[in-house]
Amino acid sequence: AQTVTQSQPEMSVQEAETVTLSCTYDTSESNYYLFWYKQPPSRQMILVIRQEAYKQQNATENRFSVNFQKAAKSFSLKISDSQLGDTAMYFCALLGGGSQGNLIFGKGTKLSVKP
């Protein structure tokens, strides 16, 4: 079975500072994708960043970057220069290989950015 674990239910950070959200996963597949999604209080789930397991280079999208440690099955998200608009639930998700469109989500981390 595939699992995703987010061990930090809540985190807070001061505006303009950097914060790292943790995620570990378990899968027996060799080909898979990892994602971070953001869900603001408005409820619209937004894709933040993705990482293909076969790529060793860590993905980066503007202020968002990941630290992908394949052997440790770890996939953390770093948010630099935090902004008030980053306040949201963040979900780590795993998509296994093959053709199945089944995302496995962690329980989420509630991030609050304080002014």
Next chain:
Amino acid sequence: KAGVTQTPRYLIKTRGQQVTLSCSPISGHRSVSWYQQTPGQGLQFLFEYFSETQRNKGNFPGRFSGRQFSNSRSEMNVSTLELGDSALYLCASSFGRRTSGISYEQYFGPGTRLTVT
């Protein structure tokens, strides 16, 4: 390009009734996945449709069903509603097939908030 749309946005139903939710994917996307989100269970996969065929199904009772039309629009139906079916139902679309340069990333709609009383 328009995003994923879901209708209705809010629904209030009574126990025992049935409900149908609709999802229109991003143009060009052929895969539609449905998820249930509750405070207690988090996000749980319901099923995925690709080219009008159910390709994968989560661990939900048979009261939950779905279908996909030739234009990739999808509906899900819940029959004999129970109080525990109260949730946010999210639909996500993707290209659904791994081709060069295209991944399986899913894009979500705003959701339908279903309340069962």
